Amino acid sequence: MQSIFGALAGIINNHPKSVALTAAVIMVFALFGASMVEMATGTETYIDITTPEGSLVYQYENTYGSDMIFLMIEGENLYDPQVLEYLGTITADFSNEQHVTSVLSIADVVKGRTGGTIPGSAAEIQAIVDEQPSLLSTGGQSGMMTLMMVGLEPAVSMDVQSAVLQNLKAIIDITPAPPGVTVTVSGSAAFADEMEQEMGTSTGMLIGLALLLMVVAMGFLFGNVRYRFLPVGIVVMGVILSFGVMGWSGTPLSMVVMAAFPVMIGIGIDYAIQFQTRFDEEVRKGSIADAVTTTITQSGPAVVIALGATCLGFVALITAPFPMVVDFGVICIIGVSCCYLSALVLIPTFGTLVQYRPLESREVRSKGKKSGPGMMERYDMALGSVAGKIARNPVPILLLLGCVAVLGIPLDSEVIISTDEADMVPPDMPALVSMSKLGDVIGSTSSLPLIVRSNDVLAPDVLQWMAGFGDYATAQNDEITGATSIATLLTAANGGTLPKSKIAIQEALALLPEDTRNSYLNGGTEAVIQFSMTDIGMSEAEGVVSKLTSDLAWMEPPAGVSAVFTGSIVMFTDMMTDITAAKTGMNVLGFVLITAFLILVYRRAAAITPMIPIIMIIGWNTVIMYVIDLQYNILTATLGAMSIGIASEYTILIMERFDEERERGCGCTEAIQTAIQRIGTAITISGLTTVFGFSALMLSEFPILSNFGLVTVLTVGFSLIGAILVMPAVLSVTCRYADHHAVKEPAVSGP
Known part of the structure; x- marks a missing residue:
């Protein structure tokens, strides 16, 4: 591995302009790929259609599932002949649209009784309606609301549905309605079309907010280096690369995949900070060329181990039974990997091209005047002091925080599971509001189908x-x-x-x-x-x-004869059971993968110590979800596997530094105190900037994303607690155990 990183350092030192040009060309290709990203909604994002249950739902929708578009017509007196003439006009225009199979309104009901003519008075029309009650005359005796139903061909694509909807809306806009009459387009097709538009808008907003929050975080927390906003630019490159991979690979953008971008921004900024901090540190010691070599050959392998552990947490998501969660896991892996590669290559390249000079130290800027330690120095010392106390007496902190985590076991089953699609989208989205109103009128906008075969x-x-x-x-x-x-x-x-x-x-x-x-x-x-x-x-x-x-x-x-229930209602109710099983399976797989990875990399049993704080973090997540009344849904079900991936980085970095201090001859307590004091601030800054990135999700109009943003922000906070408070206690116990057996072994093997 060192030879690869060493070769990369040599290329950057010898050909920085060529590296920069190559990166620019790759960005152009990525931008072109990003333009090919498509939105995805509907059944195939929720269920794997290759499974028996999924194939049945898919077959039902393609055979019988003609998407119905509803038009809600409201006014003071819809029995006015002028209103029925208007309905007849737009009915004729709708019928001429491609992919429209049927159009039915109250005008058709009346004409069916009168031989194709519309009566001349509202009283005559109302008499006909009263004699022949119809779903289309939902306004009752008042005549203030009626429906028009537009049937579409089965199995038409979302693009076709969207085109038909736009054409229908255009017809409504250009056809003058009688005074006081309003027409609202509703139904599942209109809901899916508007949700797709909302997703496109929301994705851009989330990425923009996440980057803006990153800028704020860098401004406040990263002022000790020159070019403090460079990590934000690096993350932008990583996001562009991720979009490019999505476009070229045909991975669609779904409601859950939107959350991947703030996630990759939050984690990617951490990698950029690690590399820039190390580069700045090495430039202070020697030449830029030496800084490039040391940063790439030392930080590169260390951070790639943390990256590997994080990606293995996301790999667990690929086993989920929900296609959009699988895509979320894949895009997270691609995203954080692109951010890592961008930081690894572009930060040293940028430093070489601009002939990077570090900022003057605080002492130099004060022109020799005696001054006390700065805020971050005081924070370092405070962390070291706390870590030292925990290392000397680790049991109480492990018992206290461990008991809180254990509470999460019984509380997990008490957290409500929600799979209602209406709870996942903006509550004030016009299509959702009209769907709710439509449901109040006709009882429900969905049905439960039973497929009968013989x-x-x-x-x-x-x-x-x-x-x-x-x-x-x-x-x-x-x-x-x-x-x-x-x-x-x-x-x-x-x-x-x-x-x-x-x-x-x-x-x-x-x-x-x-x-x-x-x-x-x-x-x-x-x-x-x-x-x-x-x-x-x-x-x-x-x-x-x-x-x-x-x-x-x-x-x-x-x-x-066989008979099986299917359709969207069965799909969403089955998801409630699937979520329970999936989150447990993803958590277990995440633990197994990362534990095996750590043992493989470090080749010792003690390498699993970073997993102990992570176990507690998952328990704390469940407790906080129960306390603040959050629900499990298709996205928050991934929280355990994500926690494993995110938290493992912090605990692994602390273990790495602890091992380094032990190799220098430090005792257990001293090594723990030094490790926390030296990298505690960097981890805290990384954690806070990650929090800023995830905070963008909390501002999303989609409840499924805003709730996920809240719990991920809490997870990152718990990850910092686990790294700074629990990890020193775990290292102290394992170190004492190892030292105890190291002392006994010579005595046992002696004469």
């Missing part, structure tokens, strides 16, 4: 079972408001009774419009029962799905 789903006994189970489930579950299937459609087409013979079934089937038939029937071997539900949260929905599954086991389908 050699012949149109067989009389299969149809009889579908109709019977739909009625039974509706009667037994208050949250189910109705069940619609090919059986209920055939019943309606056959005058209110379900056809009994195959001939009668085919005759009734021929009466159904093709679009309607295809929404509930896929050939002759598959059909779907759509259970409409009241507007309930995911916790309640989980209970409904469980109850319906029990009902299905009790009222089994005929022989040779």
